[in-house]
Amino acid sequence: MGFTDKTIECADCGVNFTFTADEQEFFASKGYTNEPKRCPECRRARKSQRTGGGGGFGFKAERQMFPVTCARCGKETEVPFEPRGDKPVYCRDCYNSVRQDA
DSSP, X not given: OOOOOEEEEOTTTOOEEEEOHHHHHHHHHTTOOSOOSSOHHHHHHHHHHHTTTOTTSSOOOOOOOEEEEXXXXXXXXXXXXXXXXXXXXXXXXXXXXXXXXX
């Protein structure tokens, strides 16, 4: 099947971009049946939003941490989730100990 370059208007920014024959061939090899709706820049931005901004470039997005008191030892610590209050929250050492005991 012969592919030819296509010009597509980005659904997000409205800029025209080229969907190259090589890209079309790649899409077809992956079984994708739809053409891209977004230009490469908008696709990268959208992916970055979904993955927390890391984008696979060797850095991590800053993770929000929540202060807690360990339910086992009483140590002040931080966890990467907001405790709901219906389950005990442990510091790293106590969590690992509780996990090993289970």
